[in-house]
Amino acid sequence: MKLNLKNPLIFFDLETTGINIVSDRIVEISMIKVNPNGSEEEQTYRINPEMPIPKQASEIHGIYDDDVKDKPTFKQIAKQLAKFFEGCDIAGYNSNRFDVPLLAEEFLRADIDFDMKNRKFIDVQTIFHKMEQRTLVAAYKFYCNEDLTNAHSASADTLATYKVLKAQLDRYDNLENNVDFLYKFSSQNKNVDFAGRIIYNDKGEEIFNFGKYKGQKVEDIFEKDKGYYSWILNSDFPLYTKKILTNIKLRSLNK
Secondary structure, three states, X not given: OOOOOOOOEEEEEEEXXXXXXXXXXXXXXXXXXXXXXXXXXXXXXXXXXXXXXXXXXXXXXXXXXXXXXXXXXXHHHHHHHHHXXXXXXEEEOOHHHHHHHHHHHHHHHOOOOOOOOOOOEEEHHHHHHHHOOOOHHXXXXXXXXXXXXXXXXXXXXXXXXHHHHHHHHHHOOOOOOXXXXXXXXXXXXXXXXXXXXXXXXXXXXXXXXXXHXXXXXXXXXXXXXXXXXXXXXXXXXXXXXXXXXXXXXXXXXXX
């Protein structure tokens, strides 16, 4: 099934040094841009993470320090990547919880603002889990009737994710072939930041989604607990989360 698109849709996958979106780094990114006319563009980059790749990570994705020692850093290719993502919606597998937040962190460290307001995000894993409750390897076998060889290679996983979404649209009559529907269907909640630390309540107000103030309005807490904002800025939170909270803080001061 050809995807019904208004904007280009990029399927992407990351291989990384670990699973901490604050402290870990990208070692490989693979992307397939699907244009509204059906044409496709593929790009894959190995990246020097500027830190040692833990052995347990290398054993999963097969990328070792020697493989990336002469590759560009993320900052060196950040503008090129940002240009490729410009004007595109985004899709991936478990991407809303991991790949997108980590990618946003890398862009911010490279002084590039990765805006999420005008994009739609489709998480194929969420669609799969709502429908079948399995993993990517099983999803590929279930929907495409093929074995996923070279799993945990960014290129193989990216292509598999793209094929699975098209097969999902063929299989389920209640899935609409448009990005707006798939974005809403694959969203777990109404995130304000990529990591889901701040979400919208039913009134469209930003509330905390963690800690002792979970469920309470961000503006109210910043007014009641003057030190909470400073504590967050000086703690181990994603840069994008801090950016969002700073915007809310400044908005409150300007009222």
